[in-house]
Amino acid sequence: MKSLTEQNIKPVPDKELGIIADYIIDYKIESELAFKTARLCLMDALGCAILALNYPACTRLLGPIIAGTIVPNGARVPGTSYILDPIQAAFDIGTTIRWLDYNDTWLAAEWAHPSDNLGAILAVADYISLQNTLEKKQPLLMRDVLIAMIKAYEIQGVLALENGFNQIGLDHVILVKIASAAVATYLLNGNRNAIINALSNVFVDGQSLRTYRHAPNTGSRKSWAAGDATSRAVRLAWLSIQGEMGYLSALTANKWGFNDVVLHHHSLKLPRAFSTYVIENILFKVAYPAEFHAQTAAECAISLHHKIKNRLHHIDKIILTTQEAALRIINKTGKLYNPADRDHCLQYITAVALLFGSLKAEYYEDQFARNPEIDALRNKMQVQENPQFSKDYLAPDKRSIANAIEIYFNDGSAPEKAQIEYPLGHLRRREECIPLLLQKFQANLTDRFAANKIEQLKKLFTDEGSLESMPVHKFMHEFVTLPSD
Numbered sequence: 001m002k003s004l005t006e007q008n009i010k011p012v013p014d015k016e017l018g019i020i021a022d023y024i025i026d027y028k029i030e031s032e033l034a035f036k037t038a039r040l041c042l043m044d045a046l047g048c049a050i051l052a053l054n055y056p057a058c059t060r061l062l063g064p065i066i067a068g069t070i071v072p073n074g075a076r077v078p079g080t081s082y083i084l085d086p087i088q089a090a091f092d093i094g095t096t097i098r099w100l101d102y103n104d105t106w107l108a109a110e111w112a113h114p115s116d117n118l119g120a121i122l123a124v125a126d127y128i129s130l131q132n133t134l135e136k137k138q139p140l141l142m143r144d145v146l147i148a149m150i151k152a153y154e155i156q157g158v159l160a161l162e163n164g165f166n167q168i169g170l171d172h173v174i175l176v177k178i179a180s181a182a183v184a185t186y187l188l189n190g191n192r193n194a195i196i197n198a199l200s201n202v203f204v205d206g207q208s209l210r211t212y213r214h215a216p217n218t219g220s221r222k223s224w225a226a227g228d229a230t231s232r233a234v235r236l237a238w239l240s241i242q243g244e245m246g247y248l249s250a251l252t253a254n255k256w257g258f259n260d261v262v263l264h265h266h267s268l269k270l271p272r273a274f275s276t277y278v279i280e281n282i283l284f285k286v287a288y289p290a291e292f293h294a295q296t297a298a299e300c301a302i303s304l305h306h307k308i309k310n311r312l313h314h315i316d317k318i319i320l321t322t323q324e325a326a327l328r329i330i331n332k333t334g335k336l337y338n339p340a341d342r343d344h345c346l347q348y349i350t351a352v353a354l355l356f357g358s359l360k361a362e363y364y365e366d367q368f369a370r371n372p373e374i375d376a377l378r379n380k381m382q383v384q385e386n387p388q389f390s391k392d393y394l395a396p397d398k399r400s401i402a403n404a405i406e407i408y409f410n411d412g413s414a415p416e417k418a419q420i421e422y423p424l425g426h427l428r429r430r431e432e433c434i435p436l437l438l439q440k441f442q443a444n445l446t447d448r449f450a451a452n453k454i455e456q457l458k459k460l461f462t463d464e465g466s467l468e469s470m471p472v473h474k475f476m477h478e479f480v481t482l483p484s485d
Contacts, residue, residue, distance in 0.1 A: 094119025095227030119230030157278030197246025284425030
């Protein structure tokens with residue numbers, strides 16, 4: 001008979017935890033492309049956060065738990081007057097960055113939005129920088145923020161390459177929690193053991209289900225889930241810094257570990273060494289606030305708008321050809337109940353772009369969505385997979401996100417097929433997209449900052465030396481200084 005007695009022998013840390021901790025502590029970043037891209041990612045993410053403040057569904061979730069509370073020497077939330085503890089600030093910053101599904105993206109076996117980690121990075125770095133100054137120590141500099149960004153992007157993105165948590169029903173924000181906990185612990189001056197302990201607590205946490213991203217339950221939690229994950233990461237980092245213990249075989253413990261319980265007896269995969277690969281190949285959402293698998297579909301639709309705008313009522317059918325990932329997560333028919341439902345619907349995104357020749361965040365709101373022509377076009381759409389699109393989507397030397405649109409009219413005629421393999425924010429179109437990123441940033445800040453202030457901030461992001469040498473708390477102050485100040 002098999003013994004039920006467990007061997008109570010303290011394990012060595014799981015190797016994956018050690019590899020992540022060693023990368024955080026020891027890896028020296030020398031890639032100029034990585035730093036240049038990190039500056040663009042930071043600018044873009046903050047622009048997305050400021051734009052999200054125009055939406056009451058977002059702003060009602062922000063601020064202190066107890067109204068009116070101000071934390072002395074706490075962390076700031078860009079675009080607001082809030083001064084919060086870093087854990088709550090991480091939620092607010094992460095939520096605003098992610099709210100409109102407009103920040104940068106990484107696509108692989110798992111999908112990810114690495115700038116989500118800025119919730120943790122900016123909240124902790126702002127707090128530490130200000131504390132250091134008050135204690136007559138050197139503040140953290142924005143170069144420290146960029147380094148933390150590059151490493152958080154790398155951890156999240158490399159883990160996404162072959163760990164398809166979506167295949168087992170888990171949401172990708174687990175990757176935010178992992179990466180944010182690692183860099184937050186380091187920013188809080190944690191050593192290798194502290195980082196390992198924080199990471200182990202991430203893995204023994206319960207993880208979010210993808211329920212809120214899919215029909216029939218698609219809802220607004222998908223817009224604050226990353227803020228929640230980055231906030232939880234800061235909490236676990238904080239506990240680790242206070243000396244709270246870790247669980248060294250959190251991944252590999254027989255029967256009770258993450259690999260057995262969550263991955264169904266498979267192992268977490270680290271398919272390549274950590275470097276600067278992810279941020280160098282990040283995908284920007286330059287023009288369209290939509291789920292990234294639909295970005296090239298939106299671009300195709302906009303290119304067709306002028307050819308079909310006067311023949312809308314003569315359309316017989318629309319063929320959308322896409323990749324397997326888009327089929328799985330944004331191929332949706334039937335009634336759409338809220339903005340979160342709509343911005344995760346390939347057909348809705350395509351219909352709106354065809355009808356109006358543009359795609360804006362407000363196009364997902366209830367009042368706009370009542371336009372009957374949108375659903376009329378949706379009902380004429382057929383979605384199919386192109387196996388080559390799916391293959392190229394995963395190819396390391398391509399990483400395309402292709403879509404194609406063919407429109408057929410009642411008389412049998414059809415305009416030229418529109419097909420785009422690489423979205424505007426792809427590395428292969430990076431130089432094309434940089435001026436548009438600056439335009440996007442300016443437009444996103446227009447409702448909150450004066451024109452001269454926006455120009456000042458744009459120059460800051462394009463001046464490498466000025467940005468990297470700036471103390472973090474002074475940088476954050478620039479973003480919470482509103483026009484009325």
